[in-house]
Amino acid sequence: MFAGRNVLDWAQVVCAGALVNTLAGLALLTAATFSIIPDADAKADKPIRIAAFGDSLSSGYGLRQSQAFPVQLQKELKARGHNVVVSNAGVAGDTTAAGLARLDWSIGDDVDAVILEFGANDALRGIDPKVTRENMQKILAKLKARNIPVLLTGMRSPTNWGDTYAEDFDVIFPDLAKEHTLLFYPFFLEGVILNAKLNQDDGMHPNAKGVTEIVRQILPSVEELIAKVEARRAAKS
Incomplete structure:
Protein backbone atom coordinates (compact mmCIF):
# COMPACT_ATOMS: atom_id res chain seq x y z
CA MET A 1 0.00 0.00 0.00
CA ILE A 36 4.06 1.24 16.76
CA ILE A 37 6.25 2.33 19.68
CA PRO A 38 3.44 2.83 22.25
CA ASP A 39 2.41 -0.81 21.73
CA ALA A 40 5.95 -1.91 22.59
CA ASP A 41 5.93 0.35 25.62
CA ALA A 42 2.59 -1.10 26.67
CA LYS A 43 4.06 -4.58 26.61
CA ALA A 44 7.02 -3.41 28.66
CA ASP A 45 4.65 -1.90 31.23
CA LYS A 46 2.47 -5.00 31.43
CA PRO A 47 2.27 -6.09 35.08
CA ILE A 48 3.54 -9.49 36.16
CA ARG A 49 0.54 -11.48 37.31
CA ILE A 50 1.19 -13.87 40.19
CA ALA A 51 -1.45 -16.26 41.52
CA ALA A 52 -1.28 -17.24 45.19
CA PHE A 53 -2.70 -20.73 44.72
CA GLY A 54 -3.45 -22.55 47.94
CA ASP A 55 -5.71 -23.02 50.94
CA SER A 56 -6.87 -20.90 53.89
CA LEU A 57 -3.34 -19.84 54.77
CA SER A 58 -3.03 -17.90 51.53
CA SER A 59 -6.71 -17.02 51.05
CA GLY A 60 -6.94 -14.98 54.25
CA TYR A 61 -9.31 -17.07 56.35
CA GLY A 62 -10.74 -15.06 59.26
CA LEU A 63 -9.24 -11.80 57.98
CA ARG A 64 -10.46 -8.77 56.08
CA GLN A 65 -9.56 -9.09 52.42
CA SER A 66 -7.11 -6.22 52.75
CA GLN A 67 -5.19 -8.24 55.36
CA ALA A 68 -4.90 -11.42 53.28
CA PHE A 69 -1.56 -12.70 52.03
CA PRO A 70 -2.03 -11.77 48.33
CA VAL A 71 -3.01 -8.18 49.14
CA GLN A 72 -0.23 -7.61 51.67
CA LEU A 73 2.31 -9.22 49.34
CA GLN A 74 1.26 -7.08 46.38
CA LYS A 75 1.43 -3.93 48.47
CA GLU A 76 4.96 -4.72 49.66
CA LEU A 77 6.17 -5.67 46.18
CA LYS A 78 4.80 -2.45 44.71
CA ALA A 79 6.52 -0.48 47.47
CA ARG A 80 9.77 -2.10 46.31
CA GLY A 81 9.16 -0.96 42.73
CA HIS A 82 7.71 -4.11 41.19
CA ASN A 83 4.88 -3.83 38.68
CA VAL A 84 2.84 -6.81 39.85
CA VAL A 85 -0.69 -8.02 40.45
CA VAL A 86 -1.05 -10.79 43.03
CA SER A 87 -4.38 -12.60 42.71
CA ASN A 88 -6.03 -14.60 45.47
CA ALA A 89 -6.46 -18.17 44.20
CA GLY A 90 -6.76 -19.66 47.69
CA VAL A 91 -9.76 -21.60 48.99
CA ALA A 92 -10.17 -22.36 52.68
CA GLY A 93 -10.28 -26.07 53.46
CA ASP A 94 -8.67 -27.18 50.21
CA THR A 95 -6.53 -30.29 50.23
CA THR A 96 -4.01 -31.01 47.49
CA ALA A 97 -6.70 -33.09 45.78
CA ALA A 98 -9.11 -30.14 45.76
CA GLY A 99 -6.38 -27.87 44.44
CA LEU A 100 -5.63 -30.29 41.63
CA ALA A 101 -9.33 -30.52 40.75
CA ARG A 102 -9.74 -26.75 40.34
CA LEU A 103 -6.33 -25.82 38.94
CA ASP A 104 -7.44 -25.40 35.32
CA TRP A 105 -10.06 -22.77 36.12
CA SER A 106 -8.26 -21.18 39.07
CA ILE A 107 -5.11 -20.35 37.13
CA GLY A 108 -6.09 -18.23 34.14
CA ASP A 109 -4.21 -17.84 30.88
CA ASP A 110 -3.01 -14.39 31.99
CA VAL A 111 -1.08 -15.78 34.98
CA ASP A 112 2.70 -15.34 34.69
CA ALA A 113 3.75 -17.21 37.85
CA VAL A 114 2.32 -19.19 40.76
CA ILE A 115 3.06 -19.28 44.47
CA LEU A 116 2.00 -22.84 45.28
CA GLU A 117 0.84 -23.28 48.89
CA PHE A 118 -0.88 -26.55 49.79
CA GLY A 119 -0.52 -29.40 52.25
CA ALA A 120 -1.75 -28.06 55.57
CA ASN A 121 -5.19 -29.66 55.29
CA ASP A 122 -3.73 -32.95 54.08
CA ALA A 123 -1.57 -33.06 57.20
CA LEU A 124 -4.38 -32.04 59.55
CA ARG A 125 -6.58 -34.82 58.16
CA GLY A 126 -3.83 -37.40 58.23
CA ILE A 127 -4.03 -38.06 54.49
CA ASP A 128 -1.49 -40.61 53.31
CA PRO A 129 1.68 -38.71 52.36
CA LYS A 130 1.88 -40.81 49.19
CA VAL A 131 -1.46 -39.34 48.09
CA THR A 132 -0.31 -35.80 48.89
CA ARG A 133 2.90 -36.32 46.94
CA GLU A 134 1.02 -37.71 43.94
CA ASN A 135 -1.41 -34.78 43.91
CA MET A 136 1.41 -32.26 44.13
CA GLN A 137 3.24 -34.04 41.32
CA LYS A 138 0.16 -33.70 39.11
CA ILE A 139 -0.29 -30.02 40.00
CA LEU A 140 3.33 -29.31 39.14
CA ALA A 141 3.08 -31.28 35.91
CA LYS A 142 0.08 -29.20 34.82
CA LEU A 143 1.84 -25.93 35.60
CA LYS A 144 5.00 -27.11 33.84
CA ALA A 145 2.97 -28.04 30.75
CA ARG A 146 1.67 -24.47 30.71
CA ASN A 147 5.22 -23.12 31.14
CA ILE A 148 4.30 -21.26 34.34
CA PRO A 149 7.16 -20.60 36.81
CA VAL A 150 6.44 -21.79 40.35
CA LEU A 151 7.55 -20.82 43.82
CA LEU A 152 6.80 -23.91 45.91
CA THR A 153 6.18 -23.36 49.62
CA GLY A 154 6.72 -26.18 52.06
CA MET A 155 4.45 -27.45 54.81
CA ARG A 156 5.09 -29.56 57.90
CA SER A 157 3.00 -32.15 59.64
CA PRO A 158 1.62 -31.67 63.16
CA THR A 159 3.15 -34.01 65.69
CA ASN A 160 -0.05 -35.84 66.63
CA TRP A 161 0.26 -38.35 63.76
CA GLY A 162 3.59 -39.64 65.03
CA ASP A 163 7.18 -39.45 63.84
CA THR A 164 6.82 -41.80 60.87
CA TYR A 165 3.97 -39.81 59.35
CA ALA A 166 5.76 -36.50 59.96
CA GLU A 167 8.98 -37.78 58.37
CA ASP A 168 7.14 -39.07 55.30
CA PHE A 169 5.10 -35.89 54.94
CA ASP A 170 7.76 -33.26 55.60
CA VAL A 171 10.10 -34.49 52.85
CA ILE A 172 7.45 -34.19 50.13
CA PHE A 173 8.05 -30.52 49.40
CA PRO A 174 11.86 -30.35 49.38
CA ASP A 175 11.90 -33.55 47.31
CA LEU A 176 9.57 -32.06 44.71
CA ALA A 177 11.45 -28.78 44.64
CA LYS A 178 14.68 -30.64 43.92
CA GLU A 179 13.11 -32.97 41.38
CA HIS A 180 11.50 -30.16 39.40
CA THR A 181 14.27 -27.58 39.98
CA LEU A 182 11.84 -25.13 41.57
CA LEU A 183 12.23 -22.00 43.61
CA PHE A 184 11.52 -23.22 47.12
CA TYR A 185 10.47 -21.56 50.37
CA PRO A 186 10.82 -24.34 52.97
CA PHE A 187 7.94 -23.52 55.35
CA PHE A 188 5.09 -21.12 54.66
CA LEU A 189 4.43 -20.50 58.36
CA GLU A 190 8.06 -19.86 59.26
CA GLY A 191 8.30 -17.49 62.24
CA VAL A 192 4.53 -17.54 62.78
CA ILE A 193 3.50 -21.02 63.84
CA LEU A 194 2.89 -21.45 67.60
CA ASN A 195 3.30 -17.71 68.20
CA ALA A 196 0.08 -16.61 69.89
CA LYS A 197 0.70 -12.96 69.00
CA LEU A 198 0.78 -13.79 65.30
CA ASN A 199 -2.14 -16.22 65.13
CA GLN A 200 -5.90 -16.09 65.43
CA ASP A 201 -7.69 -17.67 68.39
CA ASP A 202 -7.77 -21.07 66.67
CA GLY A 203 -3.98 -21.20 66.92
CA MET A 204 -3.66 -22.34 63.31
CA HIS A 205 -4.40 -19.38 61.06
CA PRO A 206 -2.19 -16.27 61.04
CA ASN A 207 -3.71 -12.96 62.02
CA ALA A 208 -2.96 -9.77 60.11
CA LYS A 209 0.38 -9.33 61.86
CA GLY A 210 1.19 -12.97 61.19
CA VAL A 211 0.55 -12.49 57.48
CA THR A 212 2.80 -9.43 57.53
CA GLU A 213 5.56 -11.60 58.99
CA ILE A 214 5.01 -14.28 56.34
CA VAL A 215 5.25 -11.64 53.62
CA ARG A 216 8.43 -10.22 55.13
CA GLN A 217 10.13 -13.60 55.19
CA ILE A 218 8.98 -14.92 51.82
CA LEU A 219 9.62 -11.65 49.96
CA PRO A 220 13.16 -12.48 48.70
CA SER A 221 11.88 -15.75 47.22
CA VAL A 222 9.00 -13.95 45.49
CA GLU A 223 11.44 -11.44 44.05
CA GLU A 224 13.42 -14.36 42.63
CA LEU A 225 10.19 -15.56 41.02
CA ILE A 226 9.61 -12.12 39.52
CA ALA A 227 13.16 -12.05 38.17
CA LYS A 228 12.52 -15.38 36.50
CA VAL A 229 9.43 -14.02 34.75
CA GLU A 230 11.29 -10.87 33.69
CA ALA A 231 14.14 -12.95 32.24
CA ARG A 232 11.66 -14.96 30.18
CA ARG A 233 10.03 -11.81 28.88
CA ALA A 234 13.39 -10.36 27.94
CA ALA A 235 14.33 -13.54 26.07
CA LYS A 236 11.13 -13.34 24.02
CA SER A 237 11.49 -9.65 23.13
Missing part, protein backbone atom coordinates in the same frame (compact mmCIF):
# COMPACT_ATOMS: atom_id res chain seq x y z
CA PHE A 2 2.69 2.50 1.00
CA ALA A 3 4.87 1.47 -1.98
CA GLY A 4 2.15 2.43 -4.47
CA ARG A 5 1.68 5.82 -2.85
CA ASN A 6 5.42 6.48 -2.86
CA VAL A 7 5.62 5.84 -6.62
CA LEU A 8 2.70 8.18 -7.18
CA ASP A 9 4.19 10.89 -4.96
CA TRP A 10 7.56 10.78 -6.70
CA ALA A 11 5.83 10.93 -10.09
CA GLN A 12 4.08 14.09 -8.93
CA VAL A 13 7.46 15.57 -7.99
CA VAL A 14 8.95 14.82 -11.40
CA CYS A 15 5.92 15.92 -13.37
CA ALA A 16 4.62 18.81 -11.31
CA GLY A 17 7.37 19.61 -8.81
CA ALA A 18 4.92 19.02 -5.93
CA LEU A 19 7.64 18.50 -3.33
CA VAL A 20 5.31 19.61 -0.57
CA ASN A 21 3.01 16.67 -1.26
CA THR A 22 5.94 14.27 -1.03
CA LEU A 23 7.17 15.69 2.28
CA ALA A 24 3.66 15.50 3.69
CA GLY A 25 3.41 11.88 2.60
CA LEU A 26 6.74 11.06 4.18
CA ALA A 27 5.66 12.76 7.39
CA LEU A 28 2.52 10.64 7.50
CA LEU A 29 4.55 7.50 6.86
CA THR A 30 6.99 8.44 9.63
CA ALA A 31 4.12 9.08 12.04
CA ALA A 32 2.58 5.73 11.15
CA THR A 33 5.91 4.00 11.78
CA PHE A 34 6.45 5.57 15.18
CA SER A 35 2.86 4.82 16.21
Whole structure:
Protein backbone atom coordinates (compact mmCIF):
# COMPACT_ATOMS: atom_id res chain seq x y z
CA MET A 1 0.00 0.00 0.00
CA PHE A 2 2.69 2.50 1.00
CA ALA A 3 4.87 1.47 -1.98
CA GLY A 4 2.15 2.43 -4.47
CA ARG A 5 1.68 5.82 -2.85
CA ASN A 6 5.42 6.48 -2.86
CA VAL A 7 5.62 5.84 -6.62
CA LEU A 8 2.70 8.18 -7.18
CA ASP A 9 4.19 10.89 -4.96
CA TRP A 10 7.56 10.78 -6.70
CA ALA A 11 5.83 10.93 -10.09
CA GLN A 12 4.08 14.09 -8.93
CA VAL A 13 7.46 15.57 -7.99
CA VAL A 14 8.95 14.82 -11.40
CA CYS A 15 5.92 15.92 -13.37
CA ALA A 16 4.62 18.81 -11.31
CA GLY A 17 7.37 19.61 -8.81
CA ALA A 18 4.92 19.02 -5.93
CA LEU A 19 7.64 18.50 -3.33
CA VAL A 20 5.31 19.61 -0.57
CA ASN A 21 3.01 16.67 -1.26
CA THR A 22 5.94 14.27 -1.03
CA LEU A 23 7.17 15.69 2.28
CA ALA A 24 3.66 15.50 3.69
CA GLY A 25 3.41 11.88 2.60
CA LEU A 26 6.74 11.06 4.18
CA ALA A 27 5.66 12.76 7.39
CA LEU A 28 2.52 10.64 7.50
CA LEU A 29 4.55 7.50 6.86
CA THR A 30 6.99 8.44 9.63
CA ALA A 31 4.12 9.08 12.04
CA ALA A 32 2.58 5.73 11.15
CA THR A 33 5.91 4.00 11.78
CA PHE A 34 6.45 5.57 15.18
CA SER A 35 2.86 4.82 16.21
CA ILE A 36 4.06 1.24 16.76
CA ILE A 37 6.25 2.33 19.68
CA PRO A 38 3.44 2.83 22.25
CA ASP A 39 2.41 -0.81 21.73
CA ALA A 40 5.95 -1.91 22.59
CA ASP A 41 5.93 0.35 25.62
CA ALA A 42 2.59 -1.10 26.67
CA LYS A 43 4.06 -4.58 26.61
CA ALA A 44 7.02 -3.41 28.66
CA ASP A 45 4.65 -1.90 31.23
CA LYS A 46 2.47 -5.00 31.43
CA PRO A 47 2.27 -6.09 35.08
CA ILE A 48 3.54 -9.49 36.16
CA ARG A 49 0.54 -11.48 37.31
CA ILE A 50 1.19 -13.87 40.19
CA ALA A 51 -1.45 -16.26 41.52
CA ALA A 52 -1.28 -17.24 45.19
CA PHE A 53 -2.70 -20.73 44.72
CA GLY A 54 -3.45 -22.55 47.94
CA ASP A 55 -5.71 -23.02 50.94
CA SER A 56 -6.87 -20.90 53.89
CA LEU A 57 -3.34 -19.84 54.77
CA SER A 58 -3.03 -17.90 51.53
CA SER A 59 -6.71 -17.02 51.05
CA GLY A 60 -6.94 -14.98 54.25
CA TYR A 61 -9.31 -17.07 56.35
CA GLY A 62 -10.74 -15.06 59.26
CA LEU A 63 -9.24 -11.80 57.98
CA ARG A 64 -10.46 -8.77 56.08
CA GLN A 65 -9.56 -9.09 52.42
CA SER A 66 -7.11 -6.22 52.75
CA GLN A 67 -5.19 -8.24 55.36
CA ALA A 68 -4.90 -11.42 53.28
CA PHE A 69 -1.56 -12.70 52.03
CA PRO A 70 -2.03 -11.77 48.33
CA VAL A 71 -3.01 -8.18 49.14
CA GLN A 72 -0.23 -7.61 51.67
CA LEU A 73 2.31 -9.22 49.34
CA GLN A 74 1.26 -7.08 46.38
CA LYS A 75 1.43 -3.93 48.47
CA GLU A 76 4.96 -4.72 49.66
CA LEU A 77 6.17 -5.67 46.18
CA LYS A 78 4.80 -2.45 44.71
CA ALA A 79 6.52 -0.48 47.47
CA ARG A 80 9.77 -2.10 46.31
CA GLY A 81 9.16 -0.96 42.73
CA HIS A 82 7.71 -4.11 41.19
CA ASN A 83 4.88 -3.83 38.68
CA VAL A 84 2.84 -6.81 39.85
CA VAL A 85 -0.69 -8.02 40.45
CA VAL A 86 -1.05 -10.79 43.03
CA SER A 87 -4.38 -12.60 42.71
CA ASN A 88 -6.03 -14.60 45.47
CA ALA A 89 -6.46 -18.17 44.20
CA GLY A 90 -6.76 -19.66 47.69
CA VAL A 91 -9.76 -21.60 48.99
CA ALA A 92 -10.17 -22.36 52.68
CA GLY A 93 -10.28 -26.07 53.46
CA ASP A 94 -8.67 -27.18 50.21
CA THR A 95 -6.53 -30.29 50.23
CA THR A 96 -4.01 -31.01 47.49
CA ALA A 97 -6.70 -33.09 45.78
CA ALA A 98 -9.11 -30.14 45.76
CA GLY A 99 -6.38 -27.87 44.44
CA LEU A 100 -5.63 -30.29 41.63
CA ALA A 101 -9.33 -30.52 40.75
CA ARG A 102 -9.74 -26.75 40.34
CA LEU A 103 -6.33 -25.82 38.94
CA ASP A 104 -7.44 -25.40 35.32
CA TRP A 105 -10.06 -22.77 36.12
CA SER A 106 -8.26 -21.18 39.07
CA ILE A 107 -5.11 -20.35 37.13
CA GLY A 108 -6.09 -18.23 34.14
CA ASP A 109 -4.21 -17.84 30.88
CA ASP A 110 -3.01 -14.39 31.99
CA VAL A 111 -1.08 -15.78 34.98
CA ASP A 112 2.70 -15.34 34.69
CA ALA A 113 3.75 -17.21 37.85
CA VAL A 114 2.32 -19.19 40.76
CA ILE A 115 3.06 -19.28 44.47
CA LEU A 116 2.00 -22.84 45.28
CA GLU A 117 0.84 -23.28 48.89
CA PHE A 118 -0.88 -26.55 49.79
CA GLY A 119 -0.52 -29.40 52.25
CA ALA A 120 -1.75 -28.06 55.57
CA ASN A 121 -5.19 -29.66 55.29
CA ASP A 122 -3.73 -32.95 54.08
CA ALA A 123 -1.57 -33.06 57.20
CA LEU A 124 -4.38 -32.04 59.55
CA ARG A 125 -6.58 -34.82 58.16
CA GLY A 126 -3.83 -37.40 58.23
CA ILE A 127 -4.03 -38.06 54.49
CA ASP A 128 -1.49 -40.61 53.31
CA PRO A 129 1.68 -38.71 52.36
CA LYS A 130 1.88 -40.81 49.19
CA VAL A 131 -1.46 -39.34 48.09
CA THR A 132 -0.31 -35.80 48.89
CA ARG A 133 2.90 -36.32 46.94
CA GLU A 134 1.02 -37.71 43.94
CA ASN A 135 -1.41 -34.78 43.91
CA MET A 136 1.41 -32.26 44.13
CA GLN A 137 3.24 -34.04 41.32
CA LYS A 138 0.16 -33.70 39.11
CA ILE A 139 -0.29 -30.02 40.00
CA LEU A 140 3.33 -29.31 39.14
CA ALA A 141 3.08 -31.28 35.91
CA LYS A 142 0.08 -29.20 34.82
CA LEU A 143 1.84 -25.93 35.60
CA LYS A 144 5.00 -27.11 33.84
CA ALA A 145 2.97 -28.04 30.75
CA ARG A 146 1.67 -24.47 30.71
CA ASN A 147 5.22 -23.12 31.14
CA ILE A 148 4.30 -21.26 34.34
CA PRO A 149 7.16 -20.60 36.81
CA VAL A 150 6.44 -21.79 40.35
CA LEU A 151 7.55 -20.82 43.82
CA LEU A 152 6.80 -23.91 45.91
CA THR A 153 6.18 -23.36 49.62
CA GLY A 154 6.72 -26.18 52.06
CA MET A 155 4.45 -27.45 54.81
CA ARG A 156 5.09 -29.56 57.90
CA SER A 157 3.00 -32.15 59.64
CA PRO A 158 1.62 -31.67 63.16
CA THR A 159 3.15 -34.01 65.69
CA ASN A 160 -0.05 -35.84 66.63
CA TRP A 161 0.26 -38.35 63.76
CA GLY A 162 3.59 -39.64 65.03
CA ASP A 163 7.18 -39.45 63.84
CA THR A 164 6.82 -41.80 60.87
CA TYR A 165 3.97 -39.81 59.35
CA ALA A 166 5.76 -36.50 59.96
CA GLU A 167 8.98 -37.78 58.37
CA ASP A 168 7.14 -39.07 55.30
CA PHE A 169 5.10 -35.89 54.94
CA ASP A 170 7.76 -33.26 55.60
CA VAL A 171 10.10 -34.49 52.85
CA ILE A 172 7.45 -34.19 50.13
CA PHE A 173 8.05 -30.52 49.40
CA PRO A 174 11.86 -30.35 49.38
CA ASP A 175 11.90 -33.55 47.31
CA LEU A 176 9.57 -32.06 44.71
CA ALA A 177 11.45 -28.78 44.64
CA LYS A 178 14.68 -30.64 43.92
CA GLU A 179 13.11 -32.97 41.38
CA HIS A 180 11.50 -30.16 39.40
CA THR A 181 14.27 -27.58 39.98
CA LEU A 182 11.84 -25.13 41.57
CA LEU A 183 12.23 -22.00 43.61
CA PHE A 184 11.52 -23.22 47.12
CA TYR A 185 10.47 -21.56 50.37
CA PRO A 186 10.82 -24.34 52.97
CA PHE A 187 7.94 -23.52 55.35
CA PHE A 188 5.09 -21.12 54.66
CA LEU A 189 4.43 -20.50 58.36
CA GLU A 190 8.06 -19.86 59.26
CA GLY A 191 8.30 -17.49 62.24
CA VAL A 192 4.53 -17.54 62.78
CA ILE A 193 3.50 -21.02 63.84
CA LEU A 194 2.89 -21.45 67.60
CA ASN A 195 3.30 -17.71 68.20
CA ALA A 196 0.08 -16.61 69.89
CA LYS A 197 0.70 -12.96 69.00
CA LEU A 198 0.78 -13.79 65.30
CA ASN A 199 -2.14 -16.22 65.13
CA GLN A 200 -5.90 -16.09 65.43
CA ASP A 201 -7.69 -17.67 68.39
CA ASP A 202 -7.77 -21.07 66.67
CA GLY A 203 -3.98 -21.20 66.92
CA MET A 204 -3.66 -22.34 63.31
CA HIS A 205 -4.40 -19.38 61.06
CA PRO A 206 -2.19 -16.27 61.04
CA ASN A 207 -3.71 -12.96 62.02
CA ALA A 208 -2.96 -9.77 60.11
CA LYS A 209 0.38 -9.33 61.86
CA GLY A 210 1.19 -12.97 61.19
CA VAL A 211 0.55 -12.49 57.48
CA THR A 212 2.80 -9.43 57.53
CA GLU A 213 5.56 -11.60 58.99
CA ILE A 214 5.01 -14.28 56.34
CA VAL A 215 5.25 -11.64 53.62
CA ARG A 216 8.43 -10.22 55.13
CA GLN A 217 10.13 -13.60 55.19
CA ILE A 218 8.98 -14.92 51.82
CA LEU A 219 9.62 -11.65 49.96
CA PRO A 220 13.16 -12.48 48.70
CA SER A 221 11.88 -15.75 47.22
CA VAL A 222 9.00 -13.95 45.49
CA GLU A 223 11.44 -11.44 44.05
CA GLU A 224 13.42 -14.36 42.63
CA LEU A 225 10.19 -15.56 41.02
CA ILE A 226 9.61 -12.12 39.52
CA ALA A 227 13.16 -12.05 38.17
CA LYS A 228 12.52 -15.38 36.50
CA VAL A 229 9.43 -14.02 34.75
CA GLU A 230 11.29 -10.87 33.69
CA ALA A 231 14.14 -12.95 32.24
CA ARG A 232 11.66 -14.96 30.18
CA ARG A 233 10.03 -11.81 28.88
CA ALA A 234 13.39 -10.36 27.94
CA ALA A 235 14.33 -13.54 26.07
CA LYS A 236 11.13 -13.34 24.02
CA SER A 237 11.49 -9.65 23.13
